[in-house]
Amino acid sequence: MLDQTSQVSKAKGLLIKARSMKCPFLVVAGHMWKIVLALAQHIAKAQYLLMYHMRWPAMRCLVLVMLAHACSLAKQAKLVCLVTNLEA
Numbered sequence: 001m002l003d004q005t006s007q008v009s010k011a012k013g014l015l016i017k018a019r020s021m022k023c024p025f026l027v028v029a030g031h032m033w034k035i036v037l038a039l040a041q042h043i044a045k046a047q048y049l050l051m052y053h054m055r056w057p058a059m060r061c062l063v064l065v066m067l068a069h070a071c072s073l074a075k076q077a078k079l080v081c082l083v084t085n086l087e088a
């Protein structure tokens with residue numbers, strides 16, 4: 001499983017670096033797209049696990065927590081994209 005928190009932190013670091021170097025917005029957008037794709041894959045995997053492990057309540061609970069966490073991080077990444085778009 002990917003460490004999604006570090007992915008979001010990495011995205012924020014890239015944005016700061018891009019601003020300081022006056023990089024074109026498209027370079028930053030490319031990095032953000034990779035991170036959003038990684039988050040989407042994480043969410044899809046969690047949904048698959050949820051369907052597969054429906055029989056075990058403890059496992060179902062764990063997967064629901066993972067899914068909620070991934071969705072929350074995806075929203076953070078989207079927010080970073082929006083802020084960058086406004087500042088560009």
